[in-house]
Amino acid sequence: MGAKDLKTRLGILLHKPELGHRIGTSSKLQLGSRRRDSSREVLEWRESFDQLLKSKSGVTAFHTFLKTEFSEENLDFWLACEDFKKTRSKTKLASKANRIFEEFVQSEAPREVNIDHETREITRKNLSGATSACFNEAQAKTRTLMEKDSYPRFLKSASYQDMTKQATSRGISKRSHT
Secondary structure: OOHHHHHHHHHHHHOOOOOOOOOOHHHHHHHHHOHHHHHHHHHHOOOOHHHHHHOHHHHHHHHHHHHHOOOOHHHHHHHHHHHHHOOOOHHHHHHHHHHHHHHHHOOOOOOOOOOOHHHHHHHHHHHHHOOOOOOHHHHHHHHHHHHHHHHHHHHHOHHHHHHHHHHHHHHHHHHHOO
8 A cells, every 4th residue: 555545545534524623625735745744643643642632634533443433422522522612602602511411421312422420410510500611521531431442442453554554664765765
């Protein structure tokens, strides 16, 4: 698999609108023009879960992997909380908080995340005075679950292994041509 294949694979992931991030044409062009940076970025994802979450293409690749395991709701919840924290309007804060709670946190929610009853109740109580921090505990528990469970499986997955082989071989071929 050549550099073009990796670019195509990442490009396909970046064009999927259902994947948490809205990645536009400028990001796609940037990825094509900064191949060396994207190779380094792919390799950095294995350094820490934070490195993966800081990268838009990393989040997209991780989300695609989670979909294969039918567990993307954890990342979707984490991303919804990150977006929620940026909300400044009190009215929007309350409506977004209720929507996130109903979609991810309440018992039997359509995309219920795996958190304990106590955290679920704390989060429910936090909704009465919705602040940008009302999901912090639930978000932290979900993040820890992904970091300890899903992230190691992602790093061992065939798709990530293919990406790292590509990135590594691209780095070697660049060095041999200089």
